[in-house]
Amino acid sequence: MSDYIERFRTSERILHWVVTCSFFTLLLTGLGLYSRLFNGFFGLFGGGQGAILTHKISGIIFFFSSLYMFFNHKKDVSSFDDSDWQWIKKYGGYLTKYGVHFDIGKYNPGQKLFAVFIAAATVALGLTGIFIWFPGSFPRWIVQMSLLLHSTMFVGSIMFVVVHVYLATIGNPGTIEAMLYGDVRTLWAKKHHPKWYKDVTEENQ
Numbered sequence: 001m002s003d004y005i006e007r008f009r010t011s012e013r014i015l016h017w018v019v020t021c022s023f024f025t026l027l028l029t030g031l032g033l034y035s036r037l038f039n040g041f042f043g044l045f046g047g048g049q050g051a052i053l054t055h056k057i058s059g060i061i062f063f064f065s066s067l068y069m070f071f072n073h074k075k076d077v078s079s080f081d082d083s084d085w086q087w088i089k090k091y092g093g094y095l096t097k098y099g100v101h102f103d104i105g106k107y108n109p110g111q112k113l114f115a116v117f118i119a120a121a122t123v124a125l126g127l128t129g130i131f132i133w134f135p136g137s138f139p140r141w142i143v144q145m146s147l148l149l150h151s152t153m154f155v156g157s158i159m160f161v162v163v164h165v166y167l168a169t170i171g172n173p174g175t176i177e178a179m180l181y182g183d184v185r186t187l188w189a190k191k192h193h194p195k196w197y198k199d200v201t202e203e204n205q
């Protein structure tokens with residue numbers, strides 16, 4: 001029996017890293033537009049105009065790649081069963097001293113919430129972004145509301161992503177291998193996603 005099991009295909013990993021690169025480009029270019037405190041980042045993009053252009057281009061890339069990623073794993077992030085309830089009731093076991101076992105599928109409820117939030121934020125950021133991009137074509141109040149919603153979703157997304165990156169790296173050792181190499185250790189799979197492990201191994205028998 002192999003010590004590894006495939007979690008993500010190459011195309012899924014490339015898509016995730018396209019989303020990640022465009023997200024961080026948006027973050028760097030957006031920070032300077034958000035507050036003068038971060039104007040220094042404009043230097044990375046050849047000045048303010050360069051940063052705005054890069055923000056628009058990476059915004060289009062992020063919008064389509066992020067929604068495509070969501071629809072790619074919509075089935076896994078929109079299902080909900082009794083084990084997910086147990087996970088929520090016990091806060092994912094993160095507050096317990098002793099290991100708690102949950103019969104979790106491909107994603108746990110925290111990951112599902114993150115994926116759904118990012119998809120919703122993508123739509124909201126994309127739509128409000130269009131109103132901000134062409135301010136002269138829409139009523140003033142729509143543009144102002146868009147600026148408010150755009151910044152709120154921007155801050156919310158950063159908070160979610162910080163937690164995501166922590167849990168996907170040092171928080172849960174072994175997880176990053178899924179996105180780097182496509183394969184994860186069977187021990188990791190049995191520990192974190194036992195139901196998914198069972199389903200995949202039965203399918204391949």
Ligand code: HEM
Pocket residue numbers: 007016019020023024107110111112114115118161164165168169175176177178179
């Ligand atoms: C350096 C930054 C990032 C790292 C190291 C990272 C790492 C990972 C890893 C290892 C997984 C697989 C988790 C598993 O197999 O259970 C994953 C999944 C995922 N990532 Fe990222 N990621 C990063 C940035 C992002 C960003 C910026 C977004 C979106 C804005 C994102 C969205 C997702 C989604 C939706 C999933 C699937 C659901 C989930 O596991 O939460 N990631 N990421």
